[in-house]
Structures are given as structure tokens and as C-alpha cells.
Amino acid sequence: MNASSQSTRRSWIVLGVVTLAWLAAYFAARWLLKHAEMETWLRVCVALFPLPFFGAFLWMFISGVRSMDELQRKIQLEALAIAFPLAVLLLMTLGLLQRAVDLPFEDWSYAHVWMYLPLFYFGGVAIASRRYQ
Amino acid sequence: MKNRLKVLRAERDWSQAELAERLEVSRQTVNAVETGKYEPSLSLAFRIARLFGQRIEEIFQLDSESSS
The missing domain is CATH 1.10.287 (Helix Hairpins)
Known part of the structure; x- marks a missing residue:
């Protein structure tokens, strides 16, 4: 090393x-x-x-x-290009659903849904990495 | 784009990890360039060419050039 x-x-x-x-x-x-x-x-x-x-x-x-080197940066960019729209989609959908029905606070408040955002990011990294393997 | 990176590396008996270390990039990057999944920047292409003592166009070729 x-x-x-x-x-x-x-x-x-x-x-x-x-x-x-x-x-x-x-x-x-x-x-x-x-x-x-x-x-x-x-x-x-x-x-x-x-x-x-x-x-x-x-x-x-x-x-x-x-x-990072240039490929690793590209992977990060692609991961964020996947994660960011997914995060926006999640928040917009939850916003609409909250207007449509009473979502339980303990499950769907923004105080909890942030946990999905790292999942989107790591999912994006996995998908982007796979393209270059 | 096609390239002769794998051949040049094999001629020197270098592993992907060794080449990556010489180029100061990750092994994943060397593998992705070799397999044509990633096209390197001009800067990296120059570093590769210098390392092997060749011109860029002797290592990298457009698909249309190599088929003609």
C-alpha cells in the first residue's frame, strides 16, 4: 500500500x-x-x-x-444524481399524502424520513459503481 | 474507444494494482479504462502515455479508426 x-x-x-x-x-x-x-x-x-x-x-x-480520482468522483456524481431526485420525490409525495390523508407522525414525519436519504445515496453509489466494474 | 492498456501492462508484467499505484488512481479506474467502460480524461490519458513512453493515439483509438 x-x-x-x-x-x-x-x-x-x-x-x-x-x-x-x-x-x-x-x-x-x-x-x-x-x-x-x-x-x-x-x-x-x-x-x-x-x-x-x-x-x-x-x-x-x-x-x-x-x-478521489476522476472515476470515483464520477461515481459520486452519478450516485447523487440518483439520490437527489429520489429524495425530492419522497418529500413531495409525502407532502401530498399528508394533505390527502393523516399520515402517522411517528412513521412519516420529516424527523424520521431523513433516514431514507442515506439509503438513496448508498443505493446510488452501488448502482453507479456497478456500471464501471 | 479502444485501448492497448491491458497489453502494455501485461508486457511489463504489472498488476492492475501496480499500474494504479504508478498512475495514482484506484484499481477500479484502471480496470474500467482497460475494459472500455470508462474513457479517461485527457490528463489521465497523457499520464498513461508518458508512463508507457508512447503517444496517446498509439494507446487509445476511436472505434471508427480501429475498424478502418
């Missing part, structure tokens, strides 16, 4: 750690908002608590994409 691929590997490990920290911060904030009694200003602070972690994740992710 050369120095470049070692560096790339290290970057992806750091990205994984930052992602876990972000998710931990998100679920901790969610848990606190649901179970702890707090004043409004503190609830807002807790709700915003995961943002710096997300900022670190975004920074690492963009750095990771910039360090």
Missing part, C-alpha cells in the same frame, strides 16, 4: 469516526428532547448541538471526495 492510499484510508477512517460522533450527538439530542424537562432556550441549544458534528462530517466528506 503506497503513501497516497494509506492517507486515503486514514481519511475514510476519520470520516467514519466523525460520522459516528455526529449520529451519537443527534440521537443524544433526540433522546434529551424527548425525555428531559428543560427550558425552551436549552431545548433549542440541545436541538442545535449536533450541528458542529455535522459540519465536521461535511468537511471530511468533501475532503474525501476531493481526494
Whole structure:
């Protein structure tokens, strides 16, 4: 393994750690908002608590994409070209369905449906990667 | 577009991973170029040509050129 691929590997490990920290911060904030009694200003602070972690994740992710070679970047672009319209389609459809019927909040609120977006992205990466194998 | 990358690599007894390392790209990229699933940028094509000491058109050919 050369120095470049070692560096790339290290970057992806750091990205994984930052992602876990972000998710931990998100679920901790969610848990606190649901179970702890707090004043409004503190609830807002807790709700915003995961943002710096997300900022670190975004920074690492963009750095990771910039360090990719041209084919890997093309795969990322194609993955996002699949994931983004799917995300828009999901949100628009849910918006219409909410007007049509009462969707259960616990299942279909935007507080929950974000979990589908990474699935769209990873699905897009899998589909795009397959084209070049 | 067709290319002679696989032949040139085999002549030097390099693996795809070795070639990828020399070109500073991923092995997936080398494989995709070799199999014609991905057409490299001009910059990468120049790097490939320099690495093998040949001109770009000696390595890469349009399908219409190779059939005529």
C-alpha cells in the first residue's frame, strides 16, 4: 500500500469516526428532547448541538471526495444524481399524502424520513459503481 | 474507444494494482479504462502515455479508426 492510499484510508477512517460522533450527538439530542424537562432556550441549544458534528462530517466528506480520482468522483456524481431526485420525490409525495390523508407522525414525519436519504445515496453509489466494474 | 492498456501492462508484467499505484488512481479506474467502460480524461490519458513512453493515439483509438 503506497503513501497516497494509506492517507486515503486514514481519511475514510476519520470520516467514519466523525460520522459516528455526529449520529451519537443527534440521537443524544433526540433522546434529551424527548425525555428531559428543560427550558425552551436549552431545548433549542440541545436541538442545535449536533450541528458542529455535522459540519465536521461535511468537511471530511468533501475532503474525501476531493481526494478521489476522476472515476470515483464520477461515481459520486452519478450516485447523487440518483439520490437527489429520489429524495425530492419522497418529500413531495409525502407532502401530498399528508394533505390527502393523516399520515402517522411517528412513521412519516420529516424527523424520521431523513433516514431514507442515506439509503438513496448508498443505493446510488452501488448502482453507479456497478456500471464501471 | 479502444485501448492497448491491458497489453502494455501485461508486457511489463504489472498488476492492475501496480499500474494504479504508478498512475495514482484506484484499481477500479484502471480496470474500467482497460475494459472500455470508462474513457479517461485527457490528463489521465497523457499520464498513461508518458508512463508507457508512447503517444496517446498509439494507446487509445476511436472505434471508427480501429475498424478502418
